[in-house]
Amino acid sequence: MLQSQLFTKTSKDAPKDEVSINAKLLSRGGFVDKTMAGVYSILPLGNLVLSKIENIVRQELNAIGAQELLMPALQPKEIWKKTGRWNDLDVLFKVTSRFKSEYALGPTHEEVLVPVAQKFISSYKDMPISVYQIQTKFRDEARAKSGLLRGREFRMKDLYSFHTDEQDLDEYYQKATKAYQNIFVRLGLNSILTEASGGTFSKYSHEFQVEIPTGEDVIFICKKCNYGVNKEISKDGKCPKCLNIGEQLKTSEVGNIFKLNTKYSKPFDFMFSDDKGEKQFVIMGCYGIGTTRALGTIVEVHNDKDGIIWPKAVSPYDVHLLSLQPDDKTVRMETDKIYKALQKGHHTVLYDDRDVRPGVKFADSDLIGIPSRIVISKKTLDKQSVEIKERRSGKVEIIKIQNLKL
Amino acid sequence: MLQSQLFTKTSKDAPKDEVSINAKLLSRGGFVDKTMAGVYSILPLGNLVLSKIENIVRQELNAIGAQELLMPALQPKEIWKKTGRWNDLDVLFKVTSRFKSEYALGPTHEEVLVPVAQKFISSYKDMPISVYQIQTKFRDEARAKSGLLRGREFRMKDLYSFHTDEQDLDEYYQKATKAYQNIFVRLGLNSILTEASGGTFSKYSHEFQVEIPTGEDVIFICKKCNYGVNKEISKDGKCPKCLNIGEQLKTSEVGNIFKLNTKYSKPFDFMFSDDKGEKQFVIMGCYGIGTTRALGTIVEVHNDKDGIIWPKAVSPYDVHLLSLQPDDKTVRMETDKIYKALQKGHHTVLYDDRDVRPGVKFADSDLIGIPSRIVISKKTLDKQSVEIKERRSGKVEIIKIQNLKL
Numbered sequence: 001m002l003q004s005q006l007f008t009k010t011s012k013d014a015p016k017d018e019v020s021i022n023a024k025l026l027s028r029g030g031f032v033d034k035t036m037a038g039v040y041s042i043l044p045l046g047n048l049v050l051s052k053i054e055n056i057v058r059q060e061l062n063a064i065g066a067q068e069l070l071m072p073a074l075q076p077k078e079i080w081k082k083t084g085r086w087n088d089l090d091v092l093f094k095v096t097s098r099f100k101s102e103y104a105l106g107p108t109h110e111e112v113l114v115p116v117a118q119k120f121i122s123s124y125k126d127m128p129i130s131v132y133q134i135q136t137k138f139r140d141e142a143r144a145k146s147g148l149l150r151g152r153e154f155r156m157k158d159l160y161s162f163h164t165d166e167q168d169l170d171e172y173y174q175k176a177t178k179a180y181q182n183i184f185v186r187l188g189l190n191s192i193l194t195e196a197s198g199g200t201f202s203k204y205s206h207e208f209q210v211e212i213p214t215g216e217d218v219i220f221i222c223k224k225c226n227y228g229v230n231k232e233i234s235k236d237g238k239c240p241k242c243l244n245i246g247e248q249l250k251t252s253e254v255g256n257i258f259k260l261n262t263k264y265s266k267p268f269d270f271m272f273s274d275d276k277g278e279k280q281f282v283i284m285g286c287y288g289i290g291t292t293r294a295l296g297t298i299v300e301v302h303n304d305k306d307g308i309i310w311p312k313a314v315s316p317y318d319v320h321l322l323s324l325q326p327d328d329k330t331v332r333m334e335t336d337k338i339y340k341a342l343q344k345g346h347h348t349v350l351y352d353d354r355d356v357r358p359g360v361k362f363a364d365s366d367l368i369g370i371p372s373r374i375v376i377s378k379k380t381l382d383k384q385s386v387e388i389k390e391r392r393s394g395k396v397e398i399i400k401i402q403n404l405k406l
Numbered sequence: 407m408l409q410s411q412l413f414t415k416t417s418k419d420a421p422k423d424e425v426s427i428n429a430k431l432l433s434r435g436g437f438v439d440k441t442m443a444g445v446y447s448i449l450p451l452g453n454l455v456l457s458k459i460e461n462i463v464r465q466e467l468n469a470i471g472a473q474e475l476l477m478p479a480l481q482p483k484e485i486w487k488k489t490g491r492w493n494d495l496d497v498l499f500k501v502t503s504r505f506k507s508e509y510a511l512g513p514t515h516e517e518v519l520v521p522v523a524q525k526f527i528s529s530y531k532d533m534p535i536s537v538y539q540i541q542t543k544f545r546d547e548a549r550a551k552s553g554l555l556r557g558r559e560f561r562m563k564d565l566y567s568f569h570t571d572e573q574d575l576d577e578y579y580q581k582a583t584k585a586y587q588n589i590f591v592r593l594g595l596n597s598i599l600t601e602a603s604g605g606t607f608s609k610y611s612h613e614f615q616v617e618i619p620t621g622e623d624v625i626f627i628c629k630k631c632n633y634g635v636n637k638e639i640s641k642d643g644k645c646p647k648c649l650n651i652g653e654q655l656k657t658s659e660v661g662n663i664f665k666l667n668t669k670y671s672k673p674f675d676f677m678f679s680d681d682k683g684e685k686q687f688v689i690m691g692c693y694g695i696g697t698t699r700a701l702g703t704i705v706e707v708h709n710d711k712d713g714i715i716w717p718k719a720v721s722p723y724d725v726h727l728l729s730l731q732p733d734d735k736t737v738r739m740e741t742d743k744i745y746k747a748l749q750k751g752h753h754t755v756l757y758d759d760r761d762v763r764p765g766v767k768f769a770d771s772d773l774i775g776i777p778s779r780i781v782i783s784k785k786t787l788d789k790q791s792v793e794i795k796e797r798r799s800g801k802v803e804i805i806k807i808q809n810l811k812l
Binding site for chain 1: 411412413414415436439441442445446447448449450452453456471473474475476477478479480481482496499500501502503504505511518519522523525526535537541542544546548558559
């Protein structure tokens, strides 16, 4: 991609109303644009990162046999009345049609999915089974000041599993936990499995928390058990496993998993025939990862004073190629040649071909945060060399062009 | 994918309230589930098809240099007031927050995109440029009885282009037309470029119409010019190019393109400096394809009395592998072997391993509509052979296993 043709431009200053690091850096870098509090456009650079995040999520969930589907945001009032959440869920957005019907704007999808699952699951032989979607959710949040960490509209992966008994749910819950840990490792996030309350959803749950200085959550982490507990359910900080007092951390939640048991199968009378032909309620689990929130969290964790430092697996491009004298014929020719060779080697490249000062290019490159930078200038070309800089370590190397790994 | 583990099951009867062919077949095959009028869940089989459709759209738009982004559905009232569409657009869904703010639920995205584009486009040097998204749209439609052809919630690709003058817009409009024609060819849709009214959006426009017997639109097609005109703007059926009377057809629209000119740049005062340093309004074009509507249209075109006949490029799987005696050890072993060999050869396979009668398997296979069927049975295995059936032609071949193209 030629940077001169990129839809977005960087800016020196973040919008004045942004307070979070993720929103400031993502806005300045041209990754997102704020439409209103808690609602963002994900611009082309941001969309490249988001697609990578969502594909990692997809791969790890497909690996545990979950099947992807896509449920609607617009949902009939009746199904929300059935579970009592039409009145009980304060963040539920309600829509009135010009034909007077009322709809919910999906903040989660148990109410839509259970009636669908009911059509296909009737016997113990139909389980275990799990489905997920990566889709846009809506929640009428009171506070939406943390950039992409808490949105009124946001992207989320929600997985739902169906089981004959609690033991089968437990087994899948362990599998999902492992899949989540794999996902967060691949996203460059050091997640802490944390015991938590289930909110309005479930009695107990687990969260995957990531330490960030401005996190909205507080947890106690037990280093011995490598296990956290949310301060909301443990004011004394005792580890639920060994009862030692944990270390207090500020964190942000990137995922959560719930044992729903029969919470949603009961109101819909969602039953199956067991191996003795007797009717039983289906046991359910649900598992969420906010993918736009993960994007924001990655930025909160991976940045320095100059900008973002993307982990390789989610970087919008593999290489940032900077031509310092784009008007010089030799520099232009050599840079074009390296650009093409990198692409041929299946590297994605952002090529800064803009007619601006080198200082501007370096600052923009630091801000945008692509892991590897290759700088082409007359000075090094005279020695048949280019400069390579690693964004994270700041390590600079001068390499002969013939030795470039393309 | 083992069919015994597929989330969905086929059904003999379509839901009673479905009248359209696409909704009947897609529901019976387990591709979609109706949540309410005009709102569907896209189930795993349907999601595989939709992903393929959306990736074809993505490839052809990337090829004409458009950059993908993702804009929000929840949009502030103010921007819709600015263009007058808060009051004028009858299909606009409105949402009221519990904090009293009012929002629009995006039926299209000019109002969101123009203020974003305004931040990055200020000079003639910044154009031409184009961006698109594949995203969920909401329209409070009066009638929603055509299955996936007319939804209250639906997936859409919307592309927007920005230009310095009308000539540049004309050139891009031609490029987009060609890209659209490529897309529809790849989707197995014979599209007719049709002159049409711009509705509330624009004065003139072009539609891409596909002939289907139950289509909601009527066009006149001029065979000589290979050009259509929508009956809405030409009651006499005269070809806009050669003035011959065209043949009347019932059709369904799968795409449309509009020259917006300054319709949306004016209300937002979206201007650029031309090469003489003078301020001018930005010229815009917009280009839509409903991807869920395309899914429905493909089914309307490609079906017979037994079910769907997917074009290869959008089929949920490449091969439907039927084991007629799944309990027979030899049949099971041979089918497993062919299943693995097909997957190794990068074919996607739906493997019917279910313990049901052959007649049920054949009927389900016809309904689901995967282009190639391989049938494994004791009878043919005795001759080291399998049966191959082409869904579209019905052509059956008995082939030696060693000659199978895997």
